[in-house]
Amino acid sequence: MKPVDFAYHRATGLDDALEHLNAAGEGAKLLGGGQSLGPMLNLRLARPRVLVDVSSVAALRTVEPARERVTVGAAVTHAEIEDRPVSDVIERAMREVAAGIACRAVRNRGTIGGSVAHADPSADWPIFLVCAGARVYIRGAAGARALPVTDFIRAAYTTDLAPGEIITHVEIARAGGQARFGFCKLCRKAGEFAEAVGAVLIDPERRCCRVVTGAVGPKPVVLADTTRTLAATAMPPEPDAIRAEIAAVANEHDPVKLHTAAVAVGRAIDRALAAYAPSHDGDRSGSGARTGLTFQSADI
């Protein structure tokens, strides 16, 4: 379990990183926190000739909490996100997601950019970012480009990233003051990769709602029907309906896996809804209990 022989370059800046990446051509690989690539190197599943380490490139290390959106540099670590002050539902959600990844030692090194680039179907950031409708920003020799995370991730461990390109940051739109987030990660052991994840964002002001299933199928996906039902009723859809939709979109037919995935989604919905105080008559389940929350045509 020792890597193949490789050269190592610690990039001093974004341009320096791009230069080294392109100079080395096919055999070059970017190194973020090394928490996914490290094991792959040791198992010799990755056999690069050159590693270009971007973990200390200043341009990739900043977080900009602007009014409309939060911009997070690709080399920002899970731990740094976990430790940031939070001012709204998006930042609180990011803290929650970060804190649920692995153990602190892994979070101290692992980066959000590395996680998106690795595109493990069970990884937490891609699931969250798809749920939040985030965009990923990329720099290459030809210039910069951006696309939604949901399009960037094509399949398991497969992305739109071209050779010679670097993820610079991800951008997450802020949500309205009434927005609520619910996340449910089911795993065998604290901090382990998920068996199933449900992620839910309900944002009435922006008429935006997304229910995402993760760790089933090749990539995280928005459950369109479930989302529509939730947006229209502010009530959790029937578990069987959730299960059927997951089976269809993730092409998953193992009953145990499906059941688990549907439970994760159902609990994420419950958590998002529970964040809303019950109406004064104390009716938590009756229709209209969460008036103001429902909206017919959700942007998913």
Add this chain to the structure above:
Amino acid sequence: MSTGIGVRVPRKEDARHLAGKARFVGDLSFPRLWEVAFVRSPLAHARIRSITVPERHAGRVFTARDMEGVRPIRAESSLPTYKPSDYPPLARGKVRFAGECVALCIAPTRAEAEDIAEEVILDLEALPAVIDSLAARRPGAPRVHEEWGDNLFLTTSVDGDFESARKRAAVVVEREYRTARQCMAPMEGKAVLARHDERKGQLVVYTSTQVPHLIRTGLSQFLGLDQADVRVIAPDVGGGFGYKCVLQPEEISVSWAAMRTGRPLRWVEDRREHLTAGANTRQHHYRLTACADGRGRLLAVDAEITVDVGAYSVWPFTACLEASQAGGNLPGPYALDVYRCKTFSVATNKPGFTPYRGVARPGVCFAMELTIDAVARAVGREPADVRAENLVPASAMPYTNVTGKHYDSGDYPASVAGARRMIGLDAVRARQGRSPPLPGGADRPDTAHARQDHAERPARDSRRVDAMSARQGSPGPDGRLIGVGFSTFTEQTAHGTRVFGAWGLPLVPGYEQATVKLAPSGTVEVRSGNHSFGQGLETTLAQIASEQLGIGVDRIRVTMGDTGETPYSTGAYASRGMVMAGGAVSKAAESLAGRIRKHAAHLLQTGADRVSLTGGQANAAGGASVSFEDVARAWYLRPDQLPDDVDTQGLEVTEGYKPEVDTGVFTYATHAAVVAVDPATGSVEILDYVLFEDCGRRVNPMILEGQSYGGAAQGIGTALFEESLYDENGQPLTSTFADYVLPGPVELPAMRIEHTESLSPYTRHGIKGIGEGAAIAPAGAVVNAINDALSPLNVEINEIPATPRRILAAILAAKTSGPNEDGRRRSP
């Protein structure tokens, strides 16, 4: 302050461990040292057509062909029907499991050695793999060892009049149980460094082992060397658990290669090697039938036990220790009159079975404890009551059980009572919303009637109970179901000459030796051929010497692990360290104390019988005293102070020791667990966990608790997490810790421990072994608790680890198909 027996002395070895100054094989360095990487078989079963080494790596790669004259590992046993296997250290002709060593590659660094290993070309002809031990027993199954007529290393059977007991039974409970294959996952894997010592003309082998003297014996036997030409040194060892109590093929091949190349060579096992080639333990299958009367008193047990032994028989314990132990220990702590049992030690294309902490008993305890609870449910009684009533009572001690095991002392039912009090059984039942502990079948209106039914028609479990539990036990506010479970065992420890002799193994432990010496500076040196790989023996052996000599442990130095410096010992296994090495140190220190008193008597001008040893001094009755240093100085440096008739044996003593009755002394315990099961996800949380133990005299209660926490943690791994999986071709599917799940701190409960001390009448100080025990009971306690929690759903889990997937699959199956013929849905 005393540092003798019973004191919570801080561990001597921790000073270096906590400062990062311990020295493991991986820390050693020698001039010209190179590293080894192995080419391992990618297939589970194949014929080797050819092995091609690229020209440029000539002299860097060795295969079986190079190792002419080295014998295959072969462990003999005199048990009838036993077939030994030949296990060449580098594969010859065939490979029989994925991960088997095929070629040894050397280079200045491990990475370079792995580069070479990648370029060795294996031409293998795949053969059908034997993966399932039950399928392997069928006639016509592919054979692991073609020259055998079948895949059976050994079958055993004991008979009992089961059929007539069945006729008398009010309830008959039949179950099938499975335990998973596991790895032992010590923090430090295997590691071996071999070099040639020119001056002594000796092969010196530093190896991470529990049994340095045995490895020396084994290496000389299979390499064809005189034992005097081999020295084995076990430096600091980072956990063993049994994994390191057998001769490893790598120990032979690395030693051979060091002699062949004249260069110090080292191999350090990596995690992937461990998780594949080290997946060698715990896998059992049981078919078990228990007959009981209407109150749940066991009348008879019938068992068929199949152990998935893997491809090769390990030296010296053989492929058959596990099944022999399983068959002999299944009745465990229970007073049982009729027992019938067949065991099968089955060859499969997996790594060769190695005894792991608890040896067979974690499996048999799991099977037996689940059966006790199943019987209790069948008669509608509280399992803790049925369990306690079936145990050997204290009044029957010493007790020889149905398999001839001689239980020396103890109050087994008291351990159930203790665990019951600690876990707060009544409060748990109240929380469950079930009736408080059922007062016993006869007190409930419909029971007498039901018993009648059963007497007429001895059937399977009572449906009545299942219906009853279905009405009770509603989920808690978070939707989870609460359950409580108990598990009791008795563990044969420090079993010696008679037991091993009866198995006909290549090694039979006899008198354990130890040397204790008063050194010229007045400090004490203890030497033992046993070894400490985390159990704190360096401290506890010093405590025994301290007790006998009246000198603090800070002035006692314990040396272990080096065959060049210690008397022969078969080593650390069978929870024998404290009983055997402790007993030997006690005896030797007692002799030395007598000599010190005699010498001191000369200096103090008094009689030896009037001298006592305390505080590192010899004290005369009148108040005068001399220090140990004075006594030592007189003997070594100033013999002119001693009279002419001085005892000439000096101040160094070697004694041999074994207990008066050497068939083992029995430690016992009851564990209890409260769990919460999430019926929507199948996940289990252990809410509370208690151990009520008795291992005779506790030499160091703190170290003992550490052993218990660690053992129970491993047992919880067995219960809920750990599983080495294979596909149908024998490919390992769990080759990293991402797939092989160990419990972590978050998953483990804060355990509580209490103790009683039933001294063994047969050992020095009444000590019994405790090193393994706590790993035995957790699977029974945890899964009984899970089944208690799931009883309202009519779901029963009978396979471990009880993963969320297994539990959920059983729950989903119960929902779709409803209860099966005997009213209960079992795990597949």
